[in-house]
Ligand SMILES: CC(=O)CC(=O)C(=O)O
């Protein structure tokens with residue numbers, strides 16, 4: 001295993017996120033499960049934090065946590081074949097795809113992109129980097145998230161509808177993947193709203209854990 005410390009926030013130039021990649025999560029929000037191709041969207045790199053607090057913009061209600069496996073790209077590629085896809089992976093991070101659900105719902109109704117609901121500052125807290133070689137089976141990793149010590153999300157990457165090779169192959173047809181790019185692979189069920197003063201803790205198997213307090217501007 002490489003002992004080199006990778007600071008993902010410093011090397012990341014693009015975040016591409018996958019939505020509704022766990023059937024139970026799609027169901028809990030009354031959304032259809034994607035058929036054929038993955039559902040993808042973007043988050044700005046400026047939304048990444050590695051310390052500090054998740055900041056709810058003043059007056060926003062219903063900020064949901066979504067714990068996810070993040071894939072960090074190590075080798076650039078376009079039109080990546082599924083068979084070679086894992087050669088393009090440098091490692092992983094645990095990610096929170098923080099989502100203002102009521103704003104996302106309004107945007108969806110208006111036919112607008114989700115960017116505001118998912119891309120505001122601090123909406124992408126990440127963990128320390130995990131080297132690919134430290135992960136025995138990426139298709140069997142437990143994702144857990146608690147709020148104030150209460151278990152909310154408890155999923156496993158084995159339930160992803162589209163697995164990593166499929167995702168990298170699909171995404172790289174349209175976006176050249178570069179060193180440091182971050183792919184969010186979707187959240188399992190159990191998402192819920194957080195408020196000022198809450199503390200989110202998340203862990204990925206016994207590989208990494210992280211803790212982020214939540215604050216609301218104006219409090
Ligand atoms: C419904 C969503 O916000 C999609 C998403 O981000 C997911 O992880 O699923």
Ligand SMILES: [Mg+2]
Pocket residue numbers: 017018019066068097184186187
């Ligand atoms: Mg998500």
